[in-house]
Amino acid sequence: MxxxxxxxxxxxxxxxxxxxxxxxxxxxxxxxxxTHNVPPSPEDPTTGVASKDIMVSSPEVKARLFLPIPKLTDSNQKLPVLVYYHGGGFIVESPYSLLFHRYMNSLAAEAKALIISVEYRLAPEYLLPIAYEDSWTALQWVASHVIANASIEKDEWVTKHGDFGKLYIGGDSAGGNVAHNIVLRAGVEPLPGDVKILGSFLSCPYFWGSKPVGSQSKENLKGFAYKVWMCIYPPASGGIDNPMINPFTEDAPSLSGLACSRLLVCLAEKDAFTPRGILYVETLKKTGWNGEVQLVVVDGEDHCFYLPNPNTEKAKDLIKLLASFIS
Known part of the structure; x- marks a missing residue:
């Protein structure tokens, strides 16, 4: 690096x-x-969730696993599986950072789910589409646990406790962008063992483009969100209107191809990305996509408000919403 x-x-x-x-x-x-990283823990004192770090694909792709351990110590109880992609504009943050470690502990405990929080490589040292490829590799690794003779090093937590009839993916900000693109890809490239994604959640997803949406003006379209994309994926065809960042361009894949049957989109009222998040849901409903979609816009809050301030009532409510969606 x-x-x-x-x-x-x-x-x-x-x-x-x-x-x-x-x-x-x-x-x-x-x-x-x-980034302020924290180590994994055999039992988080607040949530009772165990965590550990694993290598998915040496040395490029890693992950931190989260398992709610009360009542599980000596059982083979199966839990919903969430493959999670962190935010940070593709340039900062990690599953190991305090913000996302704390967030995953809370979500695993509330949802009673096994979470695989993916460590994809960051730009600009590793330009896109590397983060997308790392994220897809991690999802393939998780799904491969259903294959008896899979050529992967299986993880005991995933094998023992993963319910692959309840596989979810999700992410926040850049991670929401990743989750969108991964669910589209899963509609074209089946996962190992023909595992299906039951649901996906996108929280404050990072979508952008060259044309204003909602109350946006042309002037604020060349701000930080634009600058980040032009830095992390300079060869992208179409630039800021590449389908990976702008799902509404003419050459973007139809949202009807989303390979999940349930979708939750969580937005914040004051977030600059919210108009496009709303357009995403409106566009999806017009495609004839045969699934269930839920849109939530949290009043008075800004981008990923629940990460730095997880103890507010609205942050706790969002965790409960995500948990009920998963469980």
Whole structure:
């Protein structure tokens, strides 16, 4: 990973993603934010959830697993399985960070679900579509546990406690973008063992484009969300209107191809991404998609409000909503 501090004062900034990072003309990347990581735990004192780190595909793809252990210690009880993709604009954060570790502990406990929180490689050191490929690899690995002679190193928690009739995927912000693209891909490329995705949730999903939606103006379309995409996927055809970031372009796959039967879209009233999240649901309903969709917009809140402030009533309500969707 190239994180060399710039020493030549004459080189120019190619991408200014302050306060997170800058990328320079010579390829060096200066990161300003250091993610505060926490170790896994045999039992979280607040939630009673156990966690551990595993290698999915050495050395590229890793994950942190979360298992609610009360009443499970000596049983073979099967639990819903959630493959989760964290947010952070594809440039920061991790399953190991305090924000997402705490979030997954709470969700695993409330939903009584086994969660596989995926560590995909970050841009701009690893440009898209690498994060999408890592995320797909992780989902394939999880599904492969149903195959008796699969050529993977199986995990005991997944084998013993995973109910593959209740497989969910989900994510927040960039992770919501990943979840959308992964569910579309699963409609074209069957998962190992012909495992099906029962449901997906998208929280404050990162979608953007060149045309205003709702109350947006053309001026605010070239802000941070635009700059991030142009940094993390510079060769993307169509630029900010590439179907991976803009599901509403003419050449984007139809949302009728979403390979799940249940979808939950959670948005925040003050979030700049919310108009596109609403359009996503409206567009889906017009495609003839044969599934059940639920849209929730939380009043008075901004982008991923529940992550930094998990103890507010609205944050707790959102966790309960996600948990009921999964369980």
């Amino acid at each position: 190239n994180t060399t501090m710039p020493s030549n004062t004459t080189k120019e900034v190619v991408h200014d993603l302050s306060p997170y990072l800058m990328e320079y003309t010579d390829g060096t990347i200066e990161r300003f934010v250091v």
